[in-house]
Amino acid sequence: MRLLRAARLPASVRDALALDRGERVLAHAPTRGGSFVVATTTALRLPSAEGGFTSVPWERVDQASWKDGWLHVQETSGGPEHHVRLTEPGSVPETVRERVTATVVLTHHARLPGGGGVRIAGRRPAEGGGVRWSFVFEAGLDPDDPGLRAHAEQILQDLRRQTGL
Incomplete structure (x- = not known):
């Protein structure tokens, strides 16, 4: 019985990718x-x-x-x-x-004052290094609102203290 083998990536595509060393x-x-x-x-x-x-x-x-x-x-x-x-x-x-x-190190959903919430995610790059944090605000909330941003940042600081990240 012959095993099916996945098709190889064409050389022209591989060259166009310009892969980093070790990738x-x-x-x-x-x-x-x-x-x-x-x-x-x-x-x-x-x-x-x-x-x-x-x-x-x-x-x-x-x-x-x-x-x-x-x-x-x-x-x-x-x-x-x-x-x-x-x-x-x-x-x-x-x-x-x-x-x-x-890549996911931590995800946390928190309620914000005045209603709505934010999902905070900590992700580590595949090649290693420090955790990168992101905020995803619920629909209807303005992610550029300085008050909401400050609350989310405070929640993140509390999470980092609790987890040591």
């Missing part, structure tokens, strides 16, 4: 537009409108989902959303889930 490809999938989505040890590489790739480090992926052939990615701190149609997803959805989950 390895973990999974890849062709897109409907003829490009590829590539999951590496440090980032998710998504096709860009200019024909190259946008690199989203794993700790910057707030949410990712796979539905009806589409990979949906939301970056942290109100960053852009990405929607890519994959023709043969292979192990990309599972790899994305595993890599994003691996």
Whole structure:
């Protein structure tokens, strides 16, 4: 019996990725537009409108989902959303889930004075280093409101004291 082997990433795509030293490809999938989505040890590489790739480090992926052939990615701190149609997803959805989950150090939801809440997330980059923190305010709250921001920062300071992060 012959085992099926995953198709190799084309050399031209690998060259266009310009991988950092020590960065390895973990999974890849062709897109409907003829490009590829590539999951590496440090980032998710998504096709860009200019024909190259946008690199989203794993700790910057707030949410990712796979539905009806589409990979949906939301970056942290109100960053852009990405929607890519994959023709043969292979192990990309599972790899994305595993890599994003691996960066999470702490998540905490807190109520804010006056109603509403904030989700505070601490994420560690895949290549190591300090924890990076982000705030996701509930719909209807202004993330630029200095009062809300100050409350969220105080909650974060309390969390850091309690956890030693």
